Amino acid sequence: MSNIAFDESGDDSDLQLQRSTPHKGQTIVIPTSEVTFPETYEMAIISVPSNVCNPGPIGLFSLCIGCCVLIAADMGWTSSTVLARAPWLFWIPGVSQILAGVLELFANNVFGSFAFVIYGGLWCGLSWTYVHLAYVDMDDPHEELKHFGWICVGFLIFSLILLLASLQLNKTFPLILVSISIALISLIFHVFFGTSSIPTGIFLFLVAVFAYYTGYAIILNTYFQKQVLNVGKPLYSWADKLQKKLEKNQDMETI
Secondary structure, three states, X not given: OOEEEEOOOOOOOEEEEEEOOOOOOEEEEEEHHHOOOOOOHHHOOOOOOOOOOOOHHHHHHHHHHHHHHHHHHHOOOOOOOHHHHXXXXXXXXXXXXXXXXXXXXXXXXXXXXXXXHHHHHHHHHHHHHHHHHHHOOOOOHHHHOHHHHHHHHHHHHHHHHHHHHHOOOOOHHHHHHHHHHHHHHHHHHHHHHOOOOHHHHHXXXXXXXXXXXXXXXXXXXXXXXXXXXXXXXXXXXXXXXXXXXXXXHHHHHHO
16 A cells, blocks of 8 residues: 655645655655545555566666677687577576566556567577577578578667667666667678677677666665665756757747
């Protein structure tokens, strides 16, 4: 249940709904003009989903492990077969990220759930592509993989859309998504034109570094209830710009 507090300090009082979390309460202010009051305050009981911890670090650390698996192969540091990489790509960045995305739904985080579930699907699909390469005899494996190149084009567009949304979160998420986007571009050239995979490995390394930092920042800042690691302020706030534009229009109408 929610703890409900009423502020009757004036005509423009607001109804404050406080949802308790294991560490710190979150307050949502709703204008009284949008609230229909019951006959008694005791009847104003609002049900909310069960509290869940922040699943962001699960998805971010899973992303790091997946990047580490691919970095070793792209940089030529290992001679392991594609079949040896498949289970690590399927269970850690694949299934774990999808699980983190589902948990983000319960935490009411649309951005996190959207990103983790879709990217988790990419990792699962990549792992099964590796299995296909290992067990199916193909006359021209390069031609067979071109469909994967077009899949990467689709995920590149998805990453750029997420990049725009991440600009109003903090500074580390845009860095992650920029690195992912450039890694996908390099991978697309590798699949279609046979270019070197080393640039892909370099940018996947940057993805892993930024994701590790962001994941640890979430854990430490949440645990200690203060800023231990700085993730930076939003680079651009769409909501603030829209609010200022609306206020400007209202002022013009008043004049």
